Amino acid sequence: MDSVEKRSRLSQFSASILVNSLYEMKNYPVVLVNTVLSPISFLLLIVFVSHGALIGEAVQGGFIMSMFGAGTSLQADLSHLKNDFKLQDMVVSSPTSWMVYVAGMAASELVYSVPALAVLAILAFYFVHMSPAGTLLFVAVLFLVFASSMAIGYTFATFSTDIVQSFAFSRLISTLFSTIPPVYYPITYIPLPYRYLAYLSPTTYAAQLAQYEGGYVHISPQMFAASWIILILVAAILFALAGSKARWREK
Amino acid sequence: MAGSDRGMLKCSRLTKVYSGARKALDGITFSVEATGIFVLIGRNGSGKTTLIRILATELEPTSGNASFGSMDVMGDASLLREKIAIVPQEARTVPWMTPMQTVSAYLMWRGMGYGEARRRASDALENLGMSHYRDRLNRTLSGGMKRKVLVAAVLSSDAEIIFLDEPTTGLDPVSRREFWDLMKDIEGERFTFLTTHYLEEAEALGDRIGMLEAGRLIRMGTLDDLRRSVRHGYSMSIPAGQKEVRISVSEGEMLKGADGTRILTSEDEAFSISRELIRDGVKFTINPVSLDDIFFYLVSREREENAGNKGEAVEQLRGFGGEEEQA
Numbered sequence: 283m284d285s286v287e288k289r290s291r292l293s294q295f296s297a298s299i300l301v302n303s304l305y306e307m308k309n310y311p312v313v314l315v316n317t318v319l320s321p322i323s324f325l326l327l328i329v330f331v332s333h334g335a336l337i338g339e340a341v342q343g344g345f346i347m348s349m350f351g352a353g354t355s356l357q358a359d360l361s362h363l364k365n366d367f368k369l370q371d372m373v374v375s376s377p378t379s380w381m382v383y384v385a386g387m388a389a390s391e392l393v394y395s396v397p398a399l400a401v402l403a404i405l406a407f408y409f410v411h412m413s414p415a416g417t418l419l420f421v422a423v424l425f426l427v428f429a430s431s432m433a434i435g436y437t438f439a440t441f442s443t444d445i446v447q448s449f450a451f452s453r454l455i456s457t458l459f460s461t462i463p464p465v466y467y468p469i470t471y472i473p474l475p476y477r478y479l480a481y482l483s484p485t486t487y488a489a490q491l492a493q494y495e496g497g498y499v500h501i502s503p504q505m506f507a508a509s510w511i512i513l514i515l516v517a518a519i520l521f522a523l524a525g526s527k528a529r530w531r532e533k
Numbered sequence: 534m535a536g537s538d539r540g541m542l543k544c545s546r547l548t549k550v551y552s553g554a555r556k557a558l559d560g561i562t563f564s565v566e567a568t569g570i571f572v573l574i575g576r577n578g579s580g581k582t583t584l585i586r587i588l589a590t591e592l593e594p595t596s597g598n599a600s601f602g603s604m605d606v607m608g609d610a611s612l613l614r615e616k617i618a619i620v621p622q623e624a625r626t627v628p629w630m631t632p633m634q635t636v637s638a639y640l641m642w643r644g645m646g647y648g649e650a651r652r653r654a655s656d657a658l659e660n661l662g663m664s665h666y667r668d669r670l671n672r673t674l675s676g677g678m679k680r681k682v683l684v685a686a687v688l689s690s691d692a693e694i695i696f697l698d699e700p701t702t703g704l705d706p707v708s709r710r711e712f713w714d715l716m717k718d719i720e721g722e723r724f725t726f727l728t729t730h731y732l733e734e735a736e737a738l739g740d741r742i743g744m745l746e747a748g749r750l751i752r753m754g755t756l757d758d759l760r761r762s763v764r765h766g767y768s769m770s771i772p773a774g775q776k777e778v779r780i781s782v783s784e785g786e787m788l789k790g791a792d793g794t795r796i797l798t799s800e801d802e803a804f805s806i807s808r809e810l811i812r813d814g815v816k817f818t819i820n821p822v823s824l825d826d827i828f829f830y831l832v833s834r835e836r837e838e839n840a841g842n843k844g845e846a847v848e849q850l851r852g853f854g855g856e857e858e859q860a
């Protein structure tokens with residue numbers, strides 16, 4: 283029998299990726315079309331409506347939404363595996379810690395996003411012009427958005443008990459954080475009183491930083507600093523909540 | 534033996550109240566050596582799954598505690614999780630995976646390398662007669678085959694304590710017996726805690742058998758211990774729908790249900806009643822008491838005691854015969 287010391291973290295991590303993305307992509311290739319289409323469809327809409335003027339912002343928005351959407355998918359996938367297959371129960375009653383399980387699942391969502399990210403990267407190469415430093419900061423912004431959405435996705439998933447509930451959660455989250463806020467276009471397109479509402483969403487700050495790095499908008503140094511602080515704080519708070527509030531063992 | 538630190542499974546005043554519901558477990562206290570096979574039986578809703586989920590560290594008890602050796606299910610969950618594996622009652626295979634992928638991914642989750650996991654998965658599937666289906670998508674398998682895939686996953690793991698919540702539900706009679714053989718083969722290496730509604734399964738497999746009723750453990754022991762809790766050695770069943778006959782039972786008890794009459798009595802009286810029934814041309818069966826009889830008898834007595842009145846208990850037994858469920 284295997285001893286405890288021989289357990290490989292890498293195997294545990296890879297199992298989540300195999301189950302939640304590679305096997306699924308291999309056996310049901312049609313799911314790939316959807317992952318490419320959803321961030322790009324909104325991009326196309328914005329580009330058409332603005333007669334091409336907002337293509338840079340829209341491509342950046344596509345990246346942000348891919349990262350945020352990964353959290354929504356994580357929530358849906360975790361809930362599905364937990365409620366419909368009782369797979370999470372099998373994993374809870376095993377040496378797998380919630381961290382390895384969820385980290386693997388989060389990575390599997392990234393693997394899923396690879397086709398969409400590839401298409402966006404090609405578009406970005408032609409239409410978005412950022413300095414190397416700006417590109418690095420943009421990647422950092424994307425990482426923070428991804429981390430926040432993972433924490434939200436995991437926490438909500440542990441509370442959902444069936445598919446209808448889980449679906450309601452994910453619709454709510456994606457409307458609040460991605461449909462309403464100005465992710466694909468500058469915030470100045472939103473009339474003033476409503477602008478304050480947009481500032482309630484962390485994705486607004488992410489888009490603002492991205493647009494600044496792309497040279498599409500100008501923001502004050504104070505706003506620049508505040509945006510970073512808010513993004514980092516939100517991610518930290520969401521992680522703390524996931525660590526303390528998410529239910530690995532049921533009450 | 535590897536499992537010596539498993540020690541005893543002990544539960545002490547274990548209680549579970551789901552939010553806004555009545556007690557699912559009501560002060561369960563018992564201890565049993567964590568070796569061989571322990572079978573838990575009980576009616577729908579008696580609390581089997583609740584107990585198994587608490588022991589498998591999936592669910593918090595409302596009060597009381599449970600432990601394996603020195604490992605407490607609440608305090609030492611991460612230690613205990615190194616040693617356990619479960620097939621939950623409602624577990625299903627993921628449709629977009631194959632049996633091979635399902636079993637090997639489970640083993641990888643437990644920390645086994647890819648190659649080793651594939652090898653073990655292949656052996657485990659073969660043991661359950663699933664080699665032929667190992668590379669087909671799970672969604673194309675029959676219900677019983679899907680169940681076997683999950684059982685193969687936990688049996689091929691390194692877990693020393695295995696929880697199987699109704700592992701043979703949906704298996705055909707041949708497969709069920711094959712499963713029993715497999716369980717007997719691996720007995721001794723690990724502790725298996727299983728629930729079932731098939732009482733012959735409990736008889737065939739259980740080194741010890743526990744009986745739950747309404748969240749309380751009403752009996753626990755070996756099959757012989759349980760036999761002794763029924764005073765009578767023989768069981769007769771007279772199916773309903775035959776001509777009326779008057780039977781007088783002086784030593785034993787007669788239980789009337791929707792499906793007919795069941796008589797538990799001594800050997801002598803059973804044979805004298807048999808002679809009368811043969812003379813009157815009534816069909817019946819006669820057997821030494823089985824777990825089925827014991828279960829039927831103990832559950833009805835438990836209800837009688839709770840109801841404090843015989844009439845009601847007999848009414849409820851009618852429900853047991855397969856008509857409406859009683860709360």
Ligand SMILES: Nc1ncnc2c1ncn2[C@@H]1O[C@H](COP(=O)(O)OP(=O)(O)OP(=O)(O)O)[C@@H](O)[C@H]1O
Nearest residue numbers: 551552554557575576577578579580581582583584
């Ligand atoms: N999640 C839950 N929330 C509320 N009540 C529950 C929940 N799960 C079980 N119960 C209740 O707890 C009691 C015990 O249920 P449990 O599932 O443990 O029974 P069981 O013996 O496994 O039944 P079965 O043989 O049907 O599987 C039942 O009254 C049931 O209604």
Ligand SMILES: [Mg+2]
Nearest residue numbers: 581582583622
């Ligand atoms: Mg059950």
